[in-house]
Amino acid sequence: MNVLNPVQQRTVDLLKSATPARKLRKWTRGRIPEHYKRLNISDEDAVRLAKIGAVEAMSLFGTNLFFTQALILGAIKSGEYQTFVVVTPSQYGKSWLSGQIAIMLADMGREVHVAAGTEDTTNIIMKNVIDHLQTVDDSVKQKLLDYNDKVEKLQSSTSKKKLTFKGGGSIDGITLGATTDDSKKHNKAIGRGGDYIIDEAGLVPEDAYAEVGRREFSNVDGKKGLLFQISNPHAEGMFYDKLTEDNPPEGTLILWLDARTALEEGRFKSVQQITESDFFRNRSTCQRYLLCELENYNDESMFGNVVLDDSPPEPGYTYFIGVDSAYKGVDKIPLCLSATTPEGKVRVLDIMILDKKEWVDGLTSELIVQDILNVVKRLNVKFICCDIGFGVYIVEGLAKHANEYGEFFVKGINFGAGTTKLRKEKNHFSAKYGYNMRAELHMDMQQLMDSGNLTFTSKTAKMLSKQMEAVRTQPRPNGKTSIISKDEIKARIGHSPDELDSCLLSIHALLMYNMTGGIYVYTENDE
Incomplete structure (x- = not known):
C-alpha cells in the first residue's frame, strides 16, 4: 500500500469531511454544496443568482448546469458584479463555462476579450466558444451570421478570428504574455478596453493586469467593463491578492472552490475518482488542483523524508547507472548505482566518484568509460543514462562496448530538452506535466x-x-512544473548538485527500462 504524503492525507481528510449527498439540497443537476473555501455572498443570494444562471444556460445553450456553474453565469447576467475572482479544482469545466460566458456577454452587446498568459490557453476557451456556437439558440446565431451562412464553418476558425455580433457585441482571443520578461512585447491587452475573461489568471504577469485595468475607464458613463478571472492558485501576485483580500471592493464576487465543493455538488463523482487521478499522485498538483491552495515554492523542498535501507543487495536485483558528466575538465565525475528489487521497490545503493585528476584529451574519457564498464560487468547493469554535453563522448564510448559486457542500453540525456516523448504518449505524469526533461526526472524521484x-x-x-x-x-x-535553476541551487549549497543529477539519471534509466519490459531500444524520437 502506498504511503500518503502530507498533502495527499490532507486531501483525503478534506474529502472525508464532505457532507453526504442525502443531507444536501437537490439542484437541477447534482446538489447545492455546503462547503466553499470562500464565498463572499450569503447562501440566499447564491441560490437567487444560481436560479438566474440555470434559466439562462437552458434557454441559450440547452445545458443543465451544476450549482456553482449556474451561480457564476447568473451573477454575470444580473449585472450586480463587475469583478469575479474564481478558483475551481482542475477538470471542473472552467474553460467550458468561460465559453458560455463569452457568448452570453457578446449577445448582450458587450466587447469581450478572451485572454490568458499563452496563446495555447487562450485557444482552449476560444475552441469552447466555437463549440457552444454550434448549439446556441437561433436568435444568437442570427446575430452572428448572415442567414445563408452555416454555423459549422466556424469549426475551422482560429482563436485569432474576431467574432462580431449584430448590436455591437464581439469576441476575440488575445494573449497577455506568459513571463515578466516578454509580457510587454506579447501583451495584446495594451490599448483595449471592454470585458475580459482571463483563464489561468494566477500565471499572468502583474504588469499585464495593469493593462487590463483599461476596462475601468472604457465606458463614457463611468461604468467598469467586466473582469472575469479564473485560475488555480499557482503563485503569489495580483490574482491571489484579490482572492484573499479581507474587504473586497463593492461589485466583487469571490468564489473559491476545492475538491470537496465539487464532490458535494456532484461535479466529481466519488472520493475514489479523485484519489486515483494523476493530480492526486503528485504533491504539487494535489495541492494546487485539488486542495486549491497556494503552494509555498520558496520555503519547501520538493522532496520529502528520506527512507534509509542499508541491507546488502540480494539475488534478483536489476542494476542501473546514472553518470553526470556534462562538462569537460572536471576532475571528479559522480556515478550513481540504483536497483530494482524483485518486489518492485527502488533502491539508491551507491554513488561512486570517478576521480581522474588532470584531464587529458583522448585519454581521460576512455578511462572513465572503462571504470563504468567494470561496474557493468560486475553487476550485469541493464541501462545507463549519461548527461550529455561533454558526456556525449562517454555515451559513444559505452555504446561501442555494449555487447562485450552483457547486453545493456545507454542513453544520453539533455536536461534542458523536452520531456520523454515515449513516456508522454503513455500518459506518465511527470512526462505529461513536467516543463522539461530536468523537471520530469525530479518529479519521478519525488513520486x-x-x-x-x-x-x-x-x-x-x-x-x-x-x-x-x-x-x-x-x-x-x-x-x-519546472525546477529552479541550477545556478540557484548552486548558490544555496555552494557547489553544483552533480551527485543528485547522477541519482536522477540512474532512476530515469531504471524507469525507461522497466516501462518497456526490458526491451527498450533508444531512438532519437524519444525526446
Whole structure:
C-alpha cells in the first residue's frame, strides 16, 4: 500500500469531511454544496443568482448546469458584479463555462476579450466558444451570421478570428504574455478596453493586469467593463491578492472552490475518482488542483523524508547507472548505482566518484568509460543514462562496448530538452506535466519517495541530503512544473548538485527500462 504524503492525507481528510449527498439540497443537476473555501455572498443570494444562471444556460445553450456553474453565469447576467475572482479544482469545466460566458456577454452587446498568459490557453476557451456556437439558440446565431451562412464553418476558425455580433457585441482571443520578461512585447491587452475573461489568471504577469485595468475607464458613463478571472492558485501576485483580500471592493464576487465543493455538488463523482487521478499522485498538483491552495515554492523542498535501507543487495536485483558528466575538465565525475528489487521497490545503493585528476584529451574519457564498464560487468547493469554535453563522448564510448559486457542500453540525456516523448504518449505524469526533461526526472524521484517506493543507503543519503533540500519547484503556464535553476541551487549549497543529477539519471534509466519490459531500444524520437 502506498504511503500518503502530507498533502495527499490532507486531501483525503478534506474529502472525508464532505457532507453526504442525502443531507444536501437537490439542484437541477447534482446538489447545492455546503462547503466553499470562500464565498463572499450569503447562501440566499447564491441560490437567487444560481436560479438566474440555470434559466439562462437552458434557454441559450440547452445545458443543465451544476450549482456553482449556474451561480457564476447568473451573477454575470444580473449585472450586480463587475469583478469575479474564481478558483475551481482542475477538470471542473472552467474553460467550458468561460465559453458560455463569452457568448452570453457578446449577445448582450458587450466587447469581450478572451485572454490568458499563452496563446495555447487562450485557444482552449476560444475552441469552447466555437463549440457552444454550434448549439446556441437561433436568435444568437442570427446575430452572428448572415442567414445563408452555416454555423459549422466556424469549426475551422482560429482563436485569432474576431467574432462580431449584430448590436455591437464581439469576441476575440488575445494573449497577455506568459513571463515578466516578454509580457510587454506579447501583451495584446495594451490599448483595449471592454470585458475580459482571463483563464489561468494566477500565471499572468502583474504588469499585464495593469493593462487590463483599461476596462475601468472604457465606458463614457463611468461604468467598469467586466473582469472575469479564473485560475488555480499557482503563485503569489495580483490574482491571489484579490482572492484573499479581507474587504473586497463593492461589485466583487469571490468564489473559491476545492475538491470537496465539487464532490458535494456532484461535479466529481466519488472520493475514489479523485484519489486515483494523476493530480492526486503528485504533491504539487494535489495541492494546487485539488486542495486549491497556494503552494509555498520558496520555503519547501520538493522532496520529502528520506527512507534509509542499508541491507546488502540480494539475488534478483536489476542494476542501473546514472553518470553526470556534462562538462569537460572536471576532475571528479559522480556515478550513481540504483536497483530494482524483485518486489518492485527502488533502491539508491551507491554513488561512486570517478576521480581522474588532470584531464587529458583522448585519454581521460576512455578511462572513465572503462571504470563504468567494470561496474557493468560486475553487476550485469541493464541501462545507463549519461548527461550529455561533454558526456556525449562517454555515451559513444559505452555504446561501442555494449555487447562485450552483457547486453545493456545507454542513453544520453539533455536536461534542458523536452520531456520523454515515449513516456508522454503513455500518459506518465511527470512526462505529461513536467516543463522539461530536468523537471520530469525530479518529479519521478519525488513520486517514488512520496509513495514509499524509494530508499537510500546511509552513504547516498548523506551525499544527497543538502542537494535535495535545496531543490524547489515553480509553476509554468498550462499547469506545467519546472525546477529552479541550477545556478540557484548552486548558490544555496555552494557547489553544483552533480551527485543528485547522477541519482536522477540512474532512476530515469531504471524507469525507461522497466516501462518497456526490458526491451527498450533508444531512438532519437524519444525526446
